[in-house]
Amino acid sequence: MDKFNKHTGLVVPLDAANVDTDQIIPKQFLQKTERVGFGKHLFHDWRYLDISGNESNPDFILNKPQYQGASILLTRENFGCGSSREHAPWALEEYGFKVIIAPSFADIFYGNCINIGLLPIKLSEQQINELFDKSDESSLSLTIDLINNNVTFDKTVYNFSLDSFHQYCLEQGVDSVGWTLNKLEKIKEYEAKMSPWQ
């Protein structure tokens, strides 16, 4: 996992609540055994007019010229609800997103993002509304500072909070499996006292 410290990028505002993982990456693209190749299918049914994905939908926000190259996704509540497919954050990451900002996220999706180094940021409804207003008016560039836990644009600063271990893992690009394998003695201790039926 790459280290995350600071990121400045363009915001694309996806004004929809309860965006589920079936929308983020539809099931017909889950039949891969590799971890790559999902970005081009991100938001497939919204992004393309045809099933095979050749005809771009000009009305979909990600396809608008002013949002090309966006690396920060701004969206509404309960983003990433539904299935546990990690293919959803993989698709977002491969498309070029580094950060997702929403008032709330579904739990499994949130954890999946942390595990691959895609930063999910929760802000208040009011702050989210303000960012939507700004990004609708003109192209909005935000700076995300993970070390100081804030989002800045113009002279405005929004603070956000993150679990301290999540923050550490993102900042250091921790290999979480390797980290836990260093705790093998603890795991063995637990196993030695397990119930016989467990």
Place this chain on the structure above:
Amino acid sequence: MSNSTQAKTMYEKLWQQHIVEEKSGETPLLYVDRHLIHEVTSPQAFANLKFHNRPIRHPERTIATMDHNISTRSIKIDAAGEGAANQLRTLEKNCKEFGIELFGMGHKNQGIVHVIGPELGLTLPGTIIVCGDSHTATHGAFGALAFGIGTSEVEHVFATQTLRQTKAKTMKIEVNGQVGTGISAKDIILAIIGKTGSAGATGYVVEYCGSAIEALSMEERMTVCNMSIEFGAKAGLIAPDQTTFDYLEGKEYSPKGDIWQQAVADWKLLKTDQGAEFDTILTLKAEEIKTQITWGTTPGQVTSVDSTVPSPDDFSEQVEKDSCAAALTYMGLTAGTKITDISINKVFIGSCTNSRIEDLRAAAGIVEKYQAQGKSVSAKVDAIVVPGSYRVKAQAEAEGLDKIFSDAGFEWRLPGCSMCLGMNDDVLEAGDRCASTSNRNFEGRQGRGSRTHLVSPELAAASAIAGHFVDLNNL
């Protein structure tokens, strides 16, 4: 008062019993007793293990099945296309290489992962069970802490038999009283989601309790817990009791002899202590729950079958108004339409929510009522019945349920996830309107442009015959 004497919820007990390490500055590390895998969310986890040259810590604690991608028309591994076959073969290869037990195509134990775990006795109270699938909450019906995980976490469990988890808040959902005639477990859980909304339990582990929950069979409890994720809950729990122990005793993988006795004694201590505090409490009166049906594109957009399609004006929050308007457009519905006036052309009875033997019996019971009046599946409707596993299929066939369905014009299929998510050859066409006993009505879930209404097996069966939704009270 010390921690050990404080009244605890079932979740807190399960949590404490599985702590491997809880250290300041680190997310707690919990032990995973059982890991269930399938073909879709495991290949990249195996690939990463191999890349790092890491072994699986306890291959005997992982069980694999094939369910998401498989055809329900044929047991041939390539019957649902090349991509599916590649994933299925990859699972076969990985299981062989790492020494994992696999219930492959046509195996007597094969079936939907959340159907076979319980029916084989792999799902036990007091355990932590994970799977790369969000409907893992199903296993909470036994008093197991069970939740869906992503592929990075699948890899973490493979390598360490543990997971890092942030402690959730606790929510008690109490359903008191007795449900009316013909009201199913599906109606109970949809009514709950209707109250909380699609994200009402995000950040929570939910415990279902109350007399209406205690009265449910294990199959019904699984239907309730299965949909915990549909209102955002990390997991759903029901306290194990005699119903649970009776169900599990003698199952293929259940503990036997003295170990069984010890297990039951331990499991009886799991229930939430009197006086334990929950962060949130929700109470429902069972008598008030009617037959439910979703009208929109999230499970929280639900109403009773005897009502009408809502209007954006019925909601106070702007986000909900917008969601309602968008859902009506996608679903091709007009506010104010009577639900029973909505016609359908597809019916799916199956999925990890409603494909167990009791679900099939309930649906067949409705079909028999209609057959007595000389009625069968409407000429406008294609209806399929997909048992959850080969064991369910065998039981249903022994009881003659397959014949009841076939004689009435339903297609009797082979087990699998089928049309719940359409990752196989059971996919809806754009514009199709389906009465589905599955768990998600998201846009495009069952096929691009298709429209899903989530219902109970009883309502699905009745609607297949009527060609539109029906009030079961008026049968």
